Amino acid sequence: MQYHRPATFEDAVTLAAGAQGVTRFLAGGTDVLVQMRSDIVTPDTLIDIKAIPGTHDITRQEDGGWRIGVAVTGAEMREHAELDRDWPGLVEAMDLIGSTQVQGRATLTGNLCNASPAADSVPAMIAAGVTATITGPDGSRTAPVEEIPAGPGKTSLARGEMITALHVPPRGTGGGDAYLRFIPRTEMDIAVVGCGVNLVVEGDTITHARVTLGAVAPTAVLVHAAEDALVGRTLDEEALTALADLAEASCNPIDDKRGTIRFRTHVAGVLARRAAKIAYDRAKGAAK
């Protein structure tokens, strides 16, 4: 295995595009090192991106949105009070990943590109409308994060392409997001179901809604119909029931020892209700 620590994204992309065999980028390494250790994936080329300037920064953009560097850790997001005020759901989703020790290393980009169906930050990112800058040998492009995972352990990134930054949209007024997951214990487990909700309200009326589910299909699911079902209404019992039904109908889960199809589907509806209530309260300005 060759270990590289390039000082620029250009060098990183050149290395990745020219490498033979299995290539991995090394952000926090909390997936890469586990896979090496378990002999699941042993890269021939490992490209450590953490020496590239700017990769550790969380930066407020002119439009009020955020740029999150590809080496920013969960712990750094949790400690960033302003980011947490704008996007508490995104921050809490990242914060659920692993232990304090894992938080000291794990990144949003790594969680996205590892492409686990149960990745916790991914439903929250999709709900928030996060986009990624992707850079490859032929230049850069921008894509919504939901286009990146392509199936368990697979991404849509071409050989030599990497993510160079994540962009969280401006929160604006009247917005609130939330993420909930079900696990059989309180810490250190993999989501059986995860649910992200991002709402914007005017008064009590919902004007924008994005609802996502994790761990109920090969990639995170955007519940498209939820937008129509919620926009223009208040979050009353009828709206919540409609939302739960839509969430259940969007599930295509697997049956395994961690949850049956029936259980996962039911829990998706329950979490959608609960996460929507939290997001709605936050949107209406409730203190977190």
Added chain:
Amino acid sequence: MSKLHVTTKVNGDTVEFLCDPRETLLDVLRDRLGLTGAKEGCGTGDCGACSVTVDGRLVCSCLMLGAEAEGKEIATVEGIAEGGALHPLQKKFIEYAALQCGICTPGILVAAKNLLEKTPDPTEEQVRYWLAGNLCRCTGYDKIIRAVMDTAAEMREAS
């Protein structure tokens, strides 16, 4: 395979070593630097027995490569006592019998010290969540939590 040359600081001392690119920081600490305090319980980030801090940040040394230590400041359990004087946490762990076999103890001491530096007055819930990635198969955790809470109280009084 060519070896990498790495310069880093461990417990305040500058150290240099050569390592294979696949070696973890835990391998390097134990096998190249003779610092066997950090333990390997799992090698996959689940148990926390290998906990160290890197530039003040708590991490699992089994989930970091030795090569990544270049230019960093590492702190391990060996640096907690000052000379012969035990750290208040170490004294309380003995007083409360917060260890039995001791495999988890170095990682828990490093993690708890890191918590108290950031949060001198933690709630019990905060301590339990902070240490959720440090598994102990012997004590049942209660004595560990009480030892940490009591250390925090004593250190607040002393400062």
